[in-house]
Amino acid sequence: MADITVGSRIICEGNYGTVRYLGEVPPTKGQWFGVEWDDPSRGKHDGAHEGVRYFHCRHPTGGSFVRAKKVDPERQTCYEALKDKYGLASDGDTGVNEEDLYVIGRSAKKVMVEMVGAEKVSKQQSHEKLIEVDLRDHKIVSAGPDGILQTTAPNITELNLSKNLLPSWEEVAKITSQLHCLEMLHVSENMLELPEDPASLSPALQTVKIVFYNRVQLQTEQLLRCSSMWPALRELHICFNNITVLDRLGAQFPALTLLNLEGNLLHDWQEVLKLGGMKSLETLIVNDTGLTRIAFKDMSVGEKTDMFPCLKSISISRNKLQNWEDINELNKLQCLEELECRSNPVLSLDTDKMAVRLWLIARIGGLRVCNRSQVAVKERETAEFDYIKKYGLEWLGAGGDPEPDKNKPSLKFQQTHPRFAEIIAKHGAPNKMELEPVTTALKKTLLSVKIVCPSRGDKVFNKKVPGTMTVQKLKILIQRLTKANFSDLKLSYTSGKEDQEEKQEIELDNDMRDLNFYSIENNDVILVQEESS
Incomplete structure (x- = not known):
């Protein structure tokens, strides 16, 4: 233990600490190590013992004394x-193998x-x-x-x-x-x-x-x-x-392209905004930092913020975000392409995990990667069409109208759904008939189908799906089951009736059509092909 001095790091019974004192501790004899432990629960005091100050600790119970024999010698x-x-x-x-350095000579002796x-x-x-x-x-x-x-x-x-x-x-x-x-x-x-x-x-x-x-x-x-x-x-x-405050961090690290602050209790989004002037920052990770809201108040609905001008990726998992408006605010970032957002209360507002992913995609227009999974063009279309269906009646009730000269949605609706105008400009405005909810009886009508994937060893999935499910949504389901690339999927179906000798294969060629359109019945077989794009 001769190499251990004040300032040395040690291990004692699996606990790590720093030596802050070497010497006797009266009335006992012999040398003691006064240690400040990394885990303060391992200690007993702050470096003072029996009224005598031997060293200082950051935590009131971070220190204790140990004998040399207790310290790991390795x-x-x-x-x-x-x-x-x-x-x-x-x-x-x-x-080099020593045996390879010798050969057998004429006299049967080893020669080096x-x-x-x-x-x-x-x-x-x-x-x-x-x-x-x-x-x-x-x-x-x-x-x-x-x-x-x-x-x-x-x-x-x-x-x-x-x-x-x-x-x-x-x-x-x-x-x-x-x-x-x-x-x-x-x-x-x-x-x-x-x-x-x-x-x-x-x-x-x-x-x-x-x-x-x-x-x-x-x-x-x-x-x-x-x-x-x-x-x-x-x-x-x-x-x-x-780390709880971020003052001067951007100025001290102006060239950072990635900053990972996960697990630091920032609590307030205002702290994060102090990094908004970092012009090189492309990736920001603020998982598990206690955030309760996200807001760029410098910009109004539909406008892009000047803050974080190059930010392409943000991670906000395991925070306390409770409102979809917080997610909407991320659409104000100029370059955002990638989002990781898991384990926030807002995501529990819908029990359908697939739907939650679609809402994230629909609310952030530039998103290409969501929770580490690529966002295919067709998946975005599905997300935006579903968004129209979910909030279309609310839009009409708030003053929205398919006729441009009559379309005057309320400010509250625009603030709650800032991308809605952009989405209907892209896909077309809905009318009331398209948005009327289906009857309860129809909702309960499920089709039992077999999903067969020849490229994956003819694996069969038996599923019950609503006849109102679109081909796009069926592809998303199959993507989740097989881990296949969404854009590579090509679907068709054949009849499941055993009395048909020649079964015609019908392609599901329109992602926006539902299964009822193709007259799919119980026990029909969905055939899955994967075509490399």
Whole structure:
């Protein structure tokens, strides 16, 4: 334990902590480690014992004293971990089988064959292949001998050092300064001390473009100080930290294209808007941040906001959004193409998961990817037609009319359904007859059909579907069952009656027609073909 000093990171019975004090604690004899634990529930006090202050903790129960024998003795350098995990040849090991260095001579004696350059070639082959290196949870405390990583594995581009025992950014810099190709760095779950002058470490981190710095109890002021260490940074993941305000973040990280704030308790959308001036930001992840609303009040219905001018993707899952109006607001973003939105109260307003996806698509006109699944052109058409059907009567009741000169929907309707005018301009305005609800008897009329997929081993799905289901909706159902590409699906059907010797195959050639139009009956067979687009 001679290498453990104040500031060292240790493990004790599976708990990680930082040594804040070394010495005696009267009236007991012998040396104690005063430890500030990463998990404050592991501690007993704040560094004071029996009225004497030995060290300080951020949490009132974050500290305690332990004996050296309780501390995990296993500790190693980055080089040792690299060598152990990836089996790198040591200085005296060429990587060549010793038996291959001998041949049998005329006198039946072994004769050694000299292999010129074997050691050099072997090392180059093993070292240069290392591009992505994962050393998570390897009890690493330091870099190792000066320059050893540069000669051992010079081509590393991605390095995972998460959950180790590195005490500071200075120690991390001793590792990264040797890796001139490094672009992605994982240092999550390391409680790293910041240097007095973070900018002094920028030469050691000048090639790093992506940083993962999750679960380190990071606060906003500490993060802002880090910015000068990462001059080339483009993607920053700082999940599950203590960041609650976003002041000056955009100014300190102007070149970011991706920012992941998942798990930080922001609570208020106004904090997120402080990032609105980031002109390079393309991806924003604010999952599980306590958001209760989304609003761009600088723009009215149908207008695009100047905020987040390049934002293409946003993730808002596991928040507290309760109204569809919050989703509508995202349509004000100029470039939004991708949305991840799961586990929000608003999504529970409709129990049909397929319908929820369609409402997300219909409300955001530029969406190409929804919850990590591509939005096909036909799926968008289905979503927008269904949106018209669902809210068409409400539109008519609010002053909407198929005749342009009579069409004057109320301001409230426009605010609640800001894309409705755009959708009917694209697909045509509905009339009242089209929107009248079907009778209860018709709703209950279901067809039992067999869905057969020859390209997937003639797998058969027995389903009950309403005769009023459109071909488009049937394709969406089949896409969900088979994981096939929506745009590749071609459907037809044959009669399920056994007394018919020659069964005609009829193509379902119009996505907007319902199954009743094609006279599909109980026990008919839906044939699914997949045609590559």
